[in-house]
Amino acid sequence: MRLHQAIGHAVALMRSPASLAELSVYKALVERGVERHVAARLVEFLPMVYCRLVLAKTAVRFPDAYRRALSDGNLSAPIQFSADSIWNEAVAFAKAEADSVMGRELLAIAGRSAEFDAANKLLNGGTKLEDIRFTVPVLLWPASGPEFDS
Numbered sequence: 372m373r374l375h376q377a378i379g380h381a382v383a384l385m386r387s388p389a390s391l392a393e394l395s396v397y398k399a400l401v402e403r404g405v406e407r408h409v410a411a412r413l414v415e416f417l418p419m420v421y422c423r424l425v426l427a428k429t430a431v432r433f434p435d436a437y438r439r440a441l442s443d444g445n446l447s448a449p450i451q452f453s454a455d456s457i458w459n460e461a462v463a464f465a466k467a468e469a470d471s472v473m474g475r476e477l478l479a480i481a482g483r484s485a486e487f488d489a490a491n492k493l494l495n496g497g498t499k500l501e502d503i504r505f506t507v508p509v510l511l512w513p514a515s516g517p518e519f520d521s
Contacts, residue, residue, distance in 0.1 A: 374457065377405045378464045381413040384518040386479045395482075398519055406462045418462045418484035419508070424469055425481040430501035431490060441449030449507055 384396045393414050400410035436449035452458045480485045486505055
């Protein structure tokens with residue numbers, strides 16, 4: 372399955388009325404033939420991509436890298452988002468989609484992001500957008516994707 376098509380499936384699953392949890396979205400993608408590591412990146416990246424897209428015209432600052440929790444309990448060195456082809460394709464997909472969908476459709480995915488949740492809580496607490504600076508996120512799933520029973 373082509374990456375663009377896999378992203379489309381992931382976006383549709385994340386917007387489904389069933390409000391599937393991340394692991395359920397991941398399983399559904401894998402069952403549709405998406406490679407595990409690709410499905411895992413999509414579940415991890417798409418909410419962050421859409422959050423950044425929704426908040427792009429604000430003064431909120433996002434890091435340009437992430438870290439991964441390793442099986443030995445340590446963290447990976449920072450990994451640049453832009454060095455990941457799945458991230459780049461997800462960004463291109465989201466930007467193209469932003470011109471043709473309504474804001475609530477973007478929010479359906481952005482709202483899954485821990486960053487979006489944190490920004491919302493900070494705003495509700497009186498923080499100004501220009502004061503929000505996010506730290507490097509730590510992704511908890513293994514790079515190959517989580518195991519699950521079929």
